[in-house]
Amino acid sequence: MKAFQVKAPHDYQVVDIDTPTANAGEVLVRVAFAGICGSDMHIIHGDNAFVRFPRITGHEFAGVVESLGDNVEGVAIGDRVCVDPVISCGECYPCRIGRPNVCSSLEVIGVHRDGGFEELVAVPAANVHRLPDHIGLDAAALVEPYTIAANVLDRMQPHPGDCLMILGAGVIGMTILQMALAKGIKDVIVTDVINERLAAAKELGATHVFNSREHDVEQEVLALTQGEGVPLIADAACVPALLPQMLRLASAAGRIGLLGFSVQPSDLVQLEVIKKELTLVGSRLNNRKFPEVLGLMASGQLDPLALVSHRLPLSDMPSAIDMLDHRPEEARKVLIQIST
Template sequence: MKAFEVRAPHDFGIVDIDAPQAAAGEVLVGVAFAGICGSDMHIIHGENAFVRFPRITGHEFAGIVEDIGDGVEGLAVCDRVCIDPVISCGECYPCRIGRPNVCTRLAVIGVHRNGGFEQRVSVPADNVHRLPANVGLDQAALVEPYTIAANVLERMQPHDGDALLILGAGVIGLTILQVARAKGLTDITVCDVIDDRLDAARSLGASHTVNGQRQDLEAVMSERSDGEGIPLIADAACVPALFPQLARIASPAGRIGLLGFNATPSDLVQLEVIKKELTIVGSRLNNRKFPDVIEMLASGRLDASALVSHRLPFAEMGEAIHMIDHHPERVRKVLIELGA
């Protein structure tokens, strides 16, 4: 069978490998669709400290169950499914308090073990979610990025009527926008420096947009809030140097959700944080958000097709990566069809 393998940084391609078997406690999934994520690109560029090469990447995927391993119950051959990539031990402190996405022995499908850019993959049955009949496999492949949005919003604890500022209108910023609207938030401002991305944000329901290159974000948000500040800020731009500005924009009792893995230090003005009693939360992966997102897709409150800018066959994986690398302004989500 075919698989997309990253052998070392900048050394990748489609290879022939033996098909895996369904291990005990696992199911074999024939992959239908998989999305290319920014973290896949980080692996390709050698910028992910957790990965060990060679690695078959891909953590956003959906397909059809082809075989069942020993001890698996509740799933059957031909079930249509998507896969939560977060594998946790169930025993460490984070797991014991209900935070398995930061398990001390965390493993992520597509990072620590082979992922969805192969025609068949064996995955833990506990990570497999059956799909309602009205959720297509192409939409289901994009459940995972929406769980990132659902996770950071839960960490920020929105209240009814809260205004939300989203920094960055890439894929994660747009998923935060969509999930926030699905959960009832209506006053949502999106800031980016690329007009096409801001156009996309408006088309998906942003009530306001700001081009950070041409407008003073801090002044705009102060005027919009009558000087009170913004209670919810989601940083999907992940630029450490912007953190002091976010702390100034935040209202007293505001919450700032951080999503970036950048190792560059951010300046933290303690006075700004303490006088406002700000809550600053990190958000990593997702904490059991797949059922919630699948229900939002099934109910029509989310439309994953709005994220997709390109759909390409598996054979054109190399061309897709070149496009993302060299023309990122043209790309939202690239969906790869593997054809299960």
């Protein structure tokens, strides 16, 4: 069968591999759609410290259950499912306090073990979520990015009436925007350096958008907030150099959600943090957010297909990667169709 495999940084291709089988407690999923994520690009570039090579990437995917391993209950052959990529031990300190997404023995499908850019993939039965009838497999492949958004918003603990600022209008920024609106946050500011992305953010409901190359964002945002600053800031740009600006723009008692994996240091002025009693939180993956996202998607409060700019076959993965590397302004979410 066909799979997209990264053998080493910058060394990738669509290859023929043996068909996997479902072990005890696992199901075999025939993948219909899988999304290319920034994390996949980091693996390809050798910028992901967690990956083990060679690796079949892909942690955003949905498909149909093909077969069951032993001791599997609650899932049937033919079920349409999406897959939570977070595999945790259930015993370590983070797991014991209800934060399995940072398990001490964490495994992520598509990072530590093979993922969804293959025709058939074996995954733990506990990680599959059956789809409501009216959610398509293409939309279901995008549940995972929305769980990232749900997780960072949960970590920031919004209060009624809070304004949210999102740095970065890429796919994760747009999932945070849609999720925030679905959760009742009415005032959302989005910044980016690509006007096409900002136009898309405006279409999806952002109240204010600013190109940070064309505007003095600090001046604009402080004017909008009558000098008070922003209670919630989500860093979907993941640029360490932006942290000092986030500290200045945060209101007193503000919360900043960080999502990036950069190893570059950030300047942190302790005075800014202490005088405002700011909270800086990291957010990694998702903490059991799939049911919440599926519910919001089923009710029509999230529009995942609005994020999709390209649908390509698995054989076109190399050209999709080239586009994302060299012409990112042309793409939002790229979906790879693996089976029909």
